[in-house]
Amino acid sequence: MNAAxxxxxxxxxxxxxxxxxHIHANPHLSFxxxxxxxxxxxxxxxMGPLALTRLTPNSVLAELTGARSGPCIALRADMDAxxxxxxxxxxxxxxxxxxxxxCGHDAHTAMLLGAAKVLxxxxxxxxxxxxxxxxxAEEVPPGGAQxxxxxxxxxxxxxxxxxxxxxxxxxxxxxxxxxxxSAASDNFDLILQGTGAHAAMPDKSCDPIVMGAxxxxxxxxxxxxxxxxxxxxxxxxxxxxxxxxxxxxPDSAHLRGTLRTLSREAREEIPKMMEQMLEGLTRASGGSYxxxxxxxxxxxxxxxxxxQIAAENVRAQLGEQALKILPHPMFGCEDFSAYQQxxxxxxxxxxxxxxxxxxxxxxxxxxxxxDEAVLPLGVxxxxxxxxxxxxxxxx
Numbered sequence: 120m121n122a123a124x125x126x127x128x129x130x131x132x133x134x135x136x137x138x139x140x141h142i143h144a145n146p147h148l149s150f151x152x153x154x155x156x157x158x159x160x161x162x163x164x165x166m167g168p169l170a171l172t173r174l175t176p177n178s179v180l181a182e183l184t185g186a187r188s189g190p191c192i193a194l195r196a197d198m199d200a201x202x203x204x205x206x207x208x209x210x211x212x213x214x215x216x217x218x219x220x221x222c223g224h225d226a227h228t229a230m231l232l233g234a235a236k237v238l239x240x241x242x243x244x245x246x247x248x249x250x251x252x253x254x255x256a257e258e259v260p261p262g263g264a265q266x267x268x269x270x271x272x273x274x275x276x277x278x279x280x281x282x283x284x285x286x287x288x289x290x291x292x293x294x295x296x297x298x299x300x301s302a303a304s305d306n307f308d309l310i311l312q313g314t315g316a317h318a319a320m321p322d323k324s325c326d327p328i329v330m331g332a333x334x335x336x337x338x339x340x341x342x343x344x345x346x347x348x349x350x351x352x353x354x355x356x357x358x359x360x361x362x363x364x365x366x367x368x369p370d371s372a373h374l375r376g377t378l379r380t381l382s383r384e385a386r387e388e389i390p391k392m393m394e395q396m397l398e399g400l401t402r403a404s405g406g407s408y409x410x411x412x413x414x415x416x417x418x419x420x421x422x423x424x425x426x427q428i429a430a431e432n433v434r435a436q437l438g439e440q441a442l443k444i445l446p447h448p449m450f451g452c453e454d455f456s457a458y459q460q461x462x463x464x465x466x467x468x469x470x471x472x473x474x475x476x477x478x479x480x481x482x483x484x485x486x487x488x489x490d491e492a493v494l495p496l497g498v499x500x501x502x503x504x505x506x507x508x509x510x511x512x513x514x
Contacts (some may be wrong), residue, residue: 120435124241124502124506127237127240127241128233128237128498128499129495131236131237132233132498134233134236135229135230135232135495136229136491138162138228138229139228139489141158141211142155142198142228143212143220144211144213145158145213145215146200146201146213146215146219146225147199147200148201148202149199149255149257150177150255150259151177152178152255152256153177155199155228156177156179156198156255159228159232160173163179163181163251166239168183168242169181169239169251170182170184174270174271175263175266175267177255178252178263178267179251179253180250180252181250181251182248182249182251183235183239183242183249184248185242185243185245185246186242186243186244186246187246187247188246188247189246189247189509190508191247191248192248192249192250192276192279192508192509193249193250193251193252193272193279193280193458194250194252194279194501194505195231195252195279195280195281195455195458196224196227196228196230196251196254196281196282197224197263198227198228199255199256199257199258199259200213200222200224201218201220201222202218203218203221203483203485204218204219204485205485207485207486207487219485219487221482221483221487222483222487223283223284224257226489226491226494227281227283227497228253229494230494230498230501231501233494233497234251234501235251237498237502238502241502241510244510245505245509245510247509248275250272252267252279254267256454257453257454257455260304260413260454261414261415262415262416262454264454264455264457265454268460268461273458276462277462277463278425278463278508279455279458279462279463280425280467280501281464281465281466281467282469282500283466283468283469284469284489284493284497285468285470285471286472286478286479286480286482286489288468288471289470289472289473290470290472290493291437291441291492291496292441292443293433293437293441293443293467293468294443294444294445294467294468295426295443295444295445295465295466295467295468296444296445296447296449297421297423297444298420298423298448299381299419299420299421300419300420301418301419301449301450301451301452302353302380302419302448302449303379303415303418303452303456304378304379304415304416305380305386305412305414306375306376306377306378306413307376307390307393307410307412307413308374308375308410309334309373309374309375309376309408309410309411310373311327311330311334311372311374311407312407313325313326313327313368313369313371313405314405314406315363315367317368318364318365318366318368319366321368325406326404327371327406328361328363328368328369330372330401330404330406331359333400334396334397334400335359335374337396337400338354338356338396339354341389341392341393341396342389346385346388346389346392350384350385351385352378352389353379354393355376355378356374356376357376358375358376359372360372360373379450379451379452381418381450382418383418386418390412393410394410397410416453416454416456416457417456418456419448419455420459421459421465424463425463425465428465428504428507430444431507432500432504432507436499437496437500469493469500470493471489471490473490476488476490478490
């Protein structure tokens with residue numbers, strides 16, 4: 120990156136920090152981010168040559184048209200927070216009890232704002248268009264990405280890139296997985312119907328708690344014993360509710376959980392295996408069941424050409440030592456995958472871990488803290504993508 124661009128990034132960094140802290144202090148949950156979107160739109164409007172579009176009230180698209188014609192490249196940030204009560208004590212700690220930016224989306228938004236500001240100043244060197252996507256509702260299916268895709272946010276886009284801070288990697292490193300990088304996610308609700316009775320007369324009941332205990336144990340065998348070991352998946356029962364009492368066997372139990380898969384085949388076959396197992400277990404117990412699914416995000420797939428561009432960009436901006444090609448996908452999910460269903464793209468994890476300042480708590484933790492030294496690095500990476508693809512490869 121040449122000295123002039125580096126100087127622009129240095130100049131914008133204090134503003135990026137201020138943007139991040141403002142958004143962190145004022146978090147909003149998925150599908151309720153309009154205040155954040157309004158703030159982002161107001162800051163973008165100050166930058167000059169950006170065409171703003173509000174496909175939804177809680178998202179913002181900004182497009183920068185360069186001085187010469189060329190392709191359209193999209194850069195994406197997410198803006199929603201989580202239903203977590205923050206346990207940090209900083210001047211910009213969340214002002215909304217029970218809501219927190221515990222996944223770094225405040226940083227993603229601020230980094231993309233910084234990139235937009237710098238690229239506006241480089242407009243005369245750009246051959247093509249840059250579409251800045253400030254997305255709502257990454258955390259809750261069906262997700263903001265899918266909604267924006269359906270509303271045309273990816274129209275004419277050639278390639279899309281996204282960044283996510285990662286406290287598990289030290290600041291100054293960047294990692295991504297070629298090919299499948301994140302799991303598909305589907306949630307299930309399982310009602311086990313039995314017959315209630317007095318706890319002193321269990322023979323008069325069809326106990327849904329005993330039935331449920333057997334179901335929980337049996338479901339663990341779906342992945343460990345029914346699925347091909349080469350086809351990895353995670354099936355988790357995360358909630359077991361039965362409204363009985365000390366001396367009351369309840370009528371029913373409600374189990375909830377999630378299925379994470381890395382292949383289309385496993386995503387389709389595991390629910391069928393569950394149905395077979397539930398049919399046998401509940402019939403043997405004298406009860407019945409109802410299994411309902413909520414489909415979540417599809418598998419995230421980083422495309423080969425986009426990965427090559429990403430690797431070149433990381434090496435050019437941060438050095439060879441910064442690049443980590445991750446050998447395995449994660450079983451977390453990411454709705455960036457919705458964009459990758461319609462255009463090639465690459466999703467990168469940008470290290471933000473720094474134990475010396477307490478930035479070592481994992482994502483979705485009430486103690487999560489960010490090493491703000493990652494902010495200018497994210498800006499630099501965003502700009503690097505545009506330099507490589509729309510500015511004759513000058514880095």
